[in-house]
Amino acid sequence: MTTFWKINLTGLLALILTSGLGAQDFGFAQALMDEGDTFRAITVLKQIRYEARSPEALWGAQSRILESYWLAGKFENLQMEAEKVSGESGYPQSAGAWALVYQGLALYGLGQTAGAHKTWSGMAPQGGFFPRAYQGLALAKQGYETLTKTLWTQALKDPLSAPETLALQKALGILETRNQLDQRSPWLAGILSAVIPGAGQGYTGHWVDAVGAFFTVGLLGLATYGVYLYDSHFSDNYVYTGIGISLTSLFHLANIFGAAQTAGYFNRRQTDDYIKRLEEPILALPRNPWK
Amino acid sequence: MRRAWIIALGLLVGGLGAGEEPWEPGPSRGIPPLVQTQEPDVLDHLMDFYQREISDKTISRCPFHTSCSYFALESLRRHGAFMGTLRALDRLFYREHPQARFYYPLVKAPGGKRKINDDYFLEN
Numbered sequence: 023m024t025t026f027w028k029i030n031l032t033g034l035l036a037l038i039l040t041s042g043l044g045a046q047d048f049g050f051a052q053a054l055m056d057e058g059d060t061f062r063a064i065t066v067l068k069q070i071r072y073e074a075r076s077p078e079a080l081w082g083a084q085s086r087i088l089e090s091y092w093l094a095g096k097f098e099n100l101q102m103e104a105e106k107v108s109g110e111s112g113y114p115q116s117a118g119a120w121a122l123v124y125q126g127l128a129l130y131g132l133g134q135t136a137g138a139h140k141t142w143s144g145m146a147p148q149g150g151f152f153p154r155a156y157q158g159l160a161l162a163k164q165g166y167e168t169l170t171k172t173l174w175t176q177a178l179k180d181p182l183s184a185p186e187t188l189a190l191q192k193a194l195g196i197l198e199t200r201n202q203l204d205q206r207s208p209w210l211a212g213i214l215s216a217v218i219p220g221a222g223q224g225y226t227g228h229w230v231d232a233v234g235a236f237f238t239v240g241l242l243g244l245a246t247y248g249v250y251l252y253d254s255h256f257s258d259n260y261v262y263t264g265i266g267i268s269l270t271s272l273f274h275l276a277n278i279f280g281a282a283q284t285a286g287y288f289n290r291r292q293t294d295d296y297i298k299r300l301e302e303p304i305l306a307l308p309r310n311p312w313k
Numbered sequence: 314m315r316r317a318w319i320i321a322l323g324l325l326v327g328g329l330g331a332g333e334e335p336w337e338p339g340p341s342r343g344i345p346p347l348v349q350t351q352e353p354d355v356l357d358h359l360m361d362f363y364q365r366e367i368s369d370k371t372i373s374r375c376p377f378h379t380s381c382s383y384f385a386l387e388s389l390r391r392h393g394a395f396m397g398t399l400r401a402l403d404r405l406f407y408r409e410h411p412q413a414r415f416y417y418p419l420v421k422a423p424g425g426k427r428k429i430n431d432d433y434f435l436e437n
Contacts, residue, residue, distance in 0.1 A: 031314070223407070230412045238406050273402060280403030287433050 060094040085311040097131035120311040189303040208282040215281035222281025235277040242270040378428035
């Protein structure tokens with residue numbers, strides 16, 4: 023083989039053998055994450071993780087994978103990846119605490135708020151800002167606003183960064199609005215609909231439902247009355263009237279029940295919107311566990 | 314030289330197979346697949362008949378993510394005959410209209426269409 027080919031082959035071999043050493047470049051993955059292309063970011067990060075040669079590089083990739091799964095809303099994958107950090111060696115010491123934070127976030131995202139609270143409360147008070155802030159969110163979501171207020175007020179007394187302080191103060195302000203939420207009584211909605219079909223739906227703002235219920239039950243009632251008049255003049259029994267009354271009653275009961283359910287749904291939407299506003303300042307804080 | 318090429322080729326091919334799909338949950342986590350263990354009953358047969366013979370032949374389509382027939386079936390299953398009937402009547406006669414999209418959240422259904430999500434009324 024000529025010298026030319028020997029040099030080129032040696033260079034090619036060197037490139038392949040050293041390609042792993044240059045792989046801990048998170049710039050591209052970070053750019054993908056910043057763009058919101060979490061699918062590709064995770065693919066790149068898993069490649070980097072596979073080729074990582076040090077605990078810091080491994081954690082740099084794994085922490086970004088955790089953050090990407092959170093941003094993508096893939097909570098089951100997030101839970102699995104966070105459990106990997108707890109269960110495997112090769113990560114730096116600080117990784118364990120962050121893994122618990124993300125495990126809690128995975129449970130929170132999956133709707134297992136009590137489990138998330140348990141995970142974060144097990145870390146307090148050594149866990150730092152994030153476990154306590156998230157613990158407060160979990161408590162507020164379960165209806166324990168007083169405990170959340172106590173927790174966050176205590177957290178404000180610790181030395182925090184300016185964004186953390188601002189976030190907690192904003193969240194505490196939103197917490198105060200809990201009692202001012204617009205609520206509807208399901209009982210009142212049911213009673214209103216019992217008196218005037220559709221009134222309960224109107225009480226909760228579902229006006230199209232209200233009109234539909236009013237005319238449906240109204241027309242059925244009128245039809246039943248017509249059938250009653252027919253039966254009273256032309257029939258010796260009131261079978262058709264009985265059928266008419268049964269049908270009208272069934273639709274009227276459905277209207278009453280629907281009004282009560284609609285009021286319950288209205289309250290649920292108000293609470294969900296309130297929780298979303300409460301979560302926003304806390305969850306929007308950048309975690310940056312790789313720093 | 315030939316050995317060096319074989320080693321280089323092996324390293325290259327080995328590097329190509331390193332990744333996995335990011336959304337794949339990985340090795341088995343012990344979660345069993347969803348298996349329908351219930352035998353089809355009368356309601357299932359009625360539903361099948363309705364969806365095959367009647368629903369397919371009508372022009373209008375339910376704007377809800379959970380179709381009205383499925384909602385009725387599930388209501389009867391979960392809440393019994395009486396309460397299930399009340400829920401089904403409420404959905405069919407009072408809440409199912411195009412303006413319902415202003416009252417309930419929208420979700421993306423298979424096919425890319427946005428449908429109305431009122432699962433609250435099925436679950437509560």
